[in-house]
Amino acid sequence: MVTKSFDLIQNGFIIPARYIQVLLMFTAILLVFYQRVNLSVAIVVLNKLNGTTGTTQPQFDYSSLTPHQRSSMLGSVFWGTFSVQLLSGYLSSHYGTVKLLLCCVLGSSLISMGLPYVLIYCGYEAFIAFRVLQGCTQGIVFPAVYGHLAKWCPLKERSLLGGVSQSGLDMGMALGFLCSGLLALTSLGWMAIFYVPGVAGVIWSALWLAFAAESPEKCHYISHKERTLISEVGVAAMITKRNAPIPWCAILTSVPYLVLVLVKLSHGLSIFTLMQQIPLYINGLYDYEIHVNAMLSSLPFFLMFVTSHLVSYTAHYLLVVRKCSLALVRKSMNTLSTWVPAVAFVAMTLLSKELVSANIACLIVAVTTYAAAAVGSSLNHIDLSPNFGGMLVGMTNMVMTGMGVISPIAVAEIVKDENDRSQWNIIFLIIAALLFLGNLLYLLFGKMVAQPWDKIESMDNRAADNNTVASFEVDTIRNIVK
Structure with missing residues (x-):
């Protein structure tokens, strides 16, 4: 009897357990990125409050900071995220x-x-210092999520469920920009920008403790039918992984993985620059009120969230219904997430400052089409290695988040005047060039199948092999003696 992937009711369970896990991972990523981008709006608010009289809000003299000190405030969270990627990838896999x-x-x-x-x-x-510490905690999120997805997603649903969970990034940034701007107008002022997502994260933690499960085998509310469906994934048991050596040499010399790293590097530079700089870019060029700035900054990311779900369902349709190859779907989606933003960035350099609608439209296109990266390349880590997927994500994210460290420093060096459009254009052209090169190599050398170094022998098989070798050696010695 064939098990269907989308039975909504399984032995009395209205919501399948794997969907609950995906929903929790979606909200985890949402909260992490909300708390990561809200500082960009808080800085604009603090800058506007400088010298303001008649306000009861505590003030910080942001204008007294040098450009490098400001870039350090923005990029500090990525210093922490960068530093824990390898460790978190190893821990999630083992x-x-x-x-x-x-x-x-x-x-x-x-x-x-x-x-x-x-x-x-x-x-x-x-x-x-505290933002660096916060970055250390946030750096765990993607290695852990990908490791969790590898254990909970049936192969045919991997693109769909992986895309849904990753769309938390889009919604987190959208809500981070929008809600931060609106919270700044409340009686708590700019401090509410940090309080509200903090409280939401504590509530999420309680729900996670109640419903999270390390694997389908350890889930107390999963149906037998769903557990059977997920068991087809074939991920090695945790105890086997702990005793298995990590194939470092094979991973670091794997061309498909190295190309994937370059793609994610270009993605990282693109999205992290936009994440940190959009409110400052809009404020520098157009000097809108904070709530208008927040709405304009969040609009591309709300559309990115919608697009990410359209992309996930489209990929699922192409793979399951139309029977397209995984390589075709991955590479097509990744092309959408790289070359289209590259064209949008180049177009922005050719438009005049006065064409506000056209400039905002280019920003929307660049951010929205990035949503296809989740299906196009991010899930490729699990394609290449279901067993070491979390480890690969940790390694890749170390490079990717390194762009979050470099980006504000580069912007501070290049953009001396936030009102000067020509200085921003240099940043956009650098990003466009990297996006084009990364995807070109991905089209030529990217692979969507498990690599030979992903195989892990179980302890029983390893013991059987050792016994076979020992028996062969004994027999050989006996023959020689005879």
Whole structure:
């Protein structure tokens, strides 16, 4: 009897367990990225408050900071994220993901609630230190999520469920920009920008403890039918992974993986630059009110969220219904997420500052089409290695988040005047060139099948092989003696 992937009711369970896991991972990513981008809006608010009289809000003299100090405030969270990628990738592949994701969201949320006090009473140096610590907790999220997806997603649903969970990134940035701008207008002022997502993260942690499960075998509310469906994934047991050596040499010399790293590097430079700089770019060129700035900054990311779901369902349709090859779907989607934004960035350099609608439209196109990256290349880590998927994501994210560290430094070096459009154009052209090159190599050398180095022998098979070898050696010695 064939098990259908989308039975909504399975032995009395209205919502399948794997969908609950995906929903929790979606909200985890949403909260992490909300807490990552809200500082971009808070900085604009603090800058506008400088010298303002008749306000009861605590103020911080942001205008007194140098460009490099400002870039350090923006990029500090990526310093922490960068530093934990390899460790979190190893831990997620070898020791599970439930506790890791709990530490990620809960730790980041508690720090978020304390950041306003740190900035007011301890200064920007202490604020940077706490943002680095927050980045360390946030850096766990993607290695843990991909490791969790590898255990919970049937092969035919991997693109769909993986895309849905990753769309939390889009919604997190959209809500981070929009809600931060609106919260700044409340009685709590700019401090609410950090309080609200912190409280939401604590609530999520309680739900995660109640419903998260390390694997289908350890889930107490999963149906037998669904457990059978997911068991076809074929991911090695955790104890087997702990005893298996990591094929470092094979991974670091794997052309498909190295090409994937280059693609994600270009994605990282693109999305992290937009994530950090869009509010500053709009404020520098057009000087809108904070709520207008917040709405314009969030609009591309809301559309990106919608697009990500359209892309996920389109990929699922092409793979399951139309029977298209996985390689065709992955490479087509990745082309959409790289070459279209590259064209949009180049177009922005050719448009005049006065064409506001056209410039915002190019920004929307660049951000919206990036949504196809989740299906186009991000899930390729699990294609190449279901067993070491979390480890690969950790390694790739170390490079990718390195772009989050470099981006604000590069912007501070190149963009000396936020009102000068020609300086911003240099940034856009660099991003466009990297996006084009990365996808070109991905089209030529990318692979969508498990690599030979992904295989892990079970302890029983390894013991049987050892016994066979030992028996052969004994027989050989006996023949020689005879």
